[in-house]
Each structure stands twice: as structure tokens, then as C-alpha cells.
Amino acid sequence: MADTxxxxxxxxxxxxxxxxxxxxxxxxxxAEILLSFIIIICYAASVYSGYSAVAICEMIMAIIFFVVFMMELDKQFALVNWLWTDFFRAIIGAILYVITSLICVIGGAGDGARIAGGVFGLIAGLLFAYDTYTIYLRIKSSRQHTAASTGEGV
Incomplete structure (x- = not known):
């Protein structure tokens, strides 16, 4: 019998x-995973491929959170506050992408792949910033839904 x-x-x-x-x-x-992959390709084709470290780290972190949220592992592993962890991942990604992308765009004269990676990095920085904003709205709404004790009924 075959195992079905x-x-x-x-x-x-x-x-x-x-x-x-x-x-x-x-x-x-x-979209974060796809943009990070495109940035890795651009930086790999560049003379200065050292900037690809940010894109690699952010792509791996986005893949991890994608799998965790897709498989609903965040509900099984309640030890980690996934909302705040995702918030810090997104805000750090936005800051690092904007900084490295500005460096690449400003100092990338003569290296088209580096400039292209910088432009895609700026777009990724905006996407990560938008992700940070949506997570912030979820954190803010979850705080408003929890009832706070006022101490008046004591």
C-alpha cells in the first residue's frame, strides 16, 4: 500500500x-522579499558588492516572518511578542535601506548596478517604512482594545 x-x-x-x-x-x-532579491542581484553585479549584506539580512528576516505568519506559528509560540519583533524588524530595515541606498546613489558614479541597487533600496526603504506604519497602527489598536484599570472602583 502506498502512503497517501x-x-x-x-x-x-x-x-x-x-x-x-x-x-x-x-x-x-x-514585496519586501522580492525587492530585497532584486537589490541583491544589483549589488552583486556592482563593483562594490559589500552593500548586499543589508539586502541579504533583510530578505532572510522577511522570509522568516512570512513563514511564521503564514503558518500561524505566532499563535503557537506566544513566548515571543511577534508584533513588536516585526515592528523592530521593519523599522531597522527601513533605516538601513535608506542609509545604504543614499550612500550608493550619491557615491555610485560610473557604476550603474550600484545606482540601480540604491534606487531599488530607496523603494524598499519606503516599503519597509510603510510596513512599520501598518504595524504601528496594529499595536495602537491592540492597546486601545485592552481595558485599563482606572482604580475608581476600589
């Missing part, structure tokens, strides 16, 4: 992937 559970195990993953990419957070994370 092995072939069916991939179907829920693909369905989760398709449904998660259609959400706002999934679209943002997928």
Missing part, C-alpha cells in the same frame, strides 16, 4: 501560501 498522506501534506501549505499572499501583510512581506 505524503502527497496530501503539500496541499495545505500551497493553499495557506496563496491565501496569505492575498492579505495585506502577506503582500507587503512578499
Amino acid at each position: 498522506t505524503a502527497t496530501n501534506s503539500g496541499v495545505p501549505f500551497v493553499e495557506k501560501l496563496k491565501s496569505y499572499v492575498k492579505t495585506q501583510k502577506g503582500t507587503i512581506l512578499a
Whole structure:
């Protein structure tokens, strides 16, 4: 008898992937991964390929958070505050992309791949900043939904 559970195990993953990419957070994370990959390619073709470290780190972190949120592992591992961790990941990514991209665009005379990587990096910085803003709105709304004790009923 053939084991039929092995072939069916991939179907829920693909369905989760398709449904998660259609959400706002999934679209943002997928765009971050794609932009980081494009930036890695641009910086790899450049004379100064050292700037690709930021893109590699941010792409790996975006992939990790994409998988965690897609598979709903954030609900299983409640020890980590995933919302705040994602907030710090996005804000650090935005800051690092803007800084390195400005350096590449300003000092990249004669190196088209470096300038292209810098331009895509500025776009990625804006995307990471938008991700930071959406996460901030979720943090703010989650704080308003929790009732705070006023001490008047004591």
C-alpha cells in the first residue's frame, strides 16, 4: 500500500501560501522579499558588492516572518511578542535601506548596478517604512482594545 498522506501534506501549505499572499501583510512581506532579491542581484553585479549584506539580512528576516505568519506559528509560540519583533524588524530595515541606498546613489558614479541597487533600496526603504506604519497602527489598536484599570472602583 502506498502512503497517501505524503502527497496530501503539500496541499495545505500551497493553499495557506496563496491565501496569505492575498492579505495585506502577506503582500507587503512578499514585496519586501522580492525587492530585497532584486537589490541583491544589483549589488552583486556592482563593483562594490559589500552593500548586499543589508539586502541579504533583510530578505532572510522577511522570509522568516512570512513563514511564521503564514503558518500561524505566532499563535503557537506566544513566548515571543511577534508584533513588536516585526515592528523592530521593519523599522531597522527601513533605516538601513535608506542609509545604504543614499550612500550608493550619491557615491555610485560610473557604476550603474550600484545606482540601480540604491534606487531599488530607496523603494524598499519606503516599503519597509510603510510596513512599520501598518504595524504601528496594529499595536495602537491592540492597546486601545485592552481595558485599563482606572482604580475608581476600589
